[in-house]
Amino acid sequence: MTTAHLIKEIRRKKSFLCIGLDVDLNKIPKHLLQEEDPIFSFNKAIIDATNHLCVAYKPNTAFYEAYGIKGWKSLEKTIKYLNENYPEIFTIADAKRGDIGNTSTMYAKAFFEDLAFDSVTVAPYMGKDSVEPFLAFDDKHTILLALTSNEGAFDFQTKKVDEKELYKEVLSTSKKWKNSESLMYVVGATKAEYFKEIRKIVPNSFLLVPGVGAQGGNLKDVCKYGLSDNIGLLINSSRGIIYASNEMNFAEKSAEKAKELQQEMATFI
16 A cells, blocks of 8 residues: 555545554453454454544554464454455554564565555664565555653663664664655654654654553644644554443444544544
């Protein structure tokens, strides 16, 4: 999917909402556990109920890998269902990959060719040759971890290297890589005060922003400092939407939570 198409969908739906499909079998409605594939059944219901309110879905692959081959099959079915029924939706494999060049190429093939995701999250720690293999794919996007929403982000990401915070060095250096126009960046909503500085370095890049909702991030603050001329934000909410209820009407309740965020986002578009 091209960036232009994503922007078009954001303006059409008046939404820059990304819904995280982080499925925990201990949290989904109990009646779904009787299904042949409870994870896919849960995802399908959420997708069918919320697709008109969001522009992206983000399965965190750990929540599928934890269930072995069955979980991976559920992920395959989920992305296939999205691509066949809602091709306008931007898909994100939240896999946080990143390894030496030839290994990264194989990771990229797995998510871009086999599973046909539009994008994948990648860790930048190993540098240029671990990221550029992902950037070699046309109309695919690499979402680089820049400043994450977890407490441990302060262990390294905000430390200064030659008087410059490490996350700023990641942003600046990555702009020099081949096909860097296909880069997006993860910036946590719980770090809203940093967005102003981040926009000085990457004024037009899309930022994937986790942490709104259950983690305490504030949408208004993120938009105040993070919006670009082309919106430039994908705000992710996972638990706050998909686990809105564990009753029979769980999908309907998820849609209600998604609509609350979408309506707030509409005021910024």
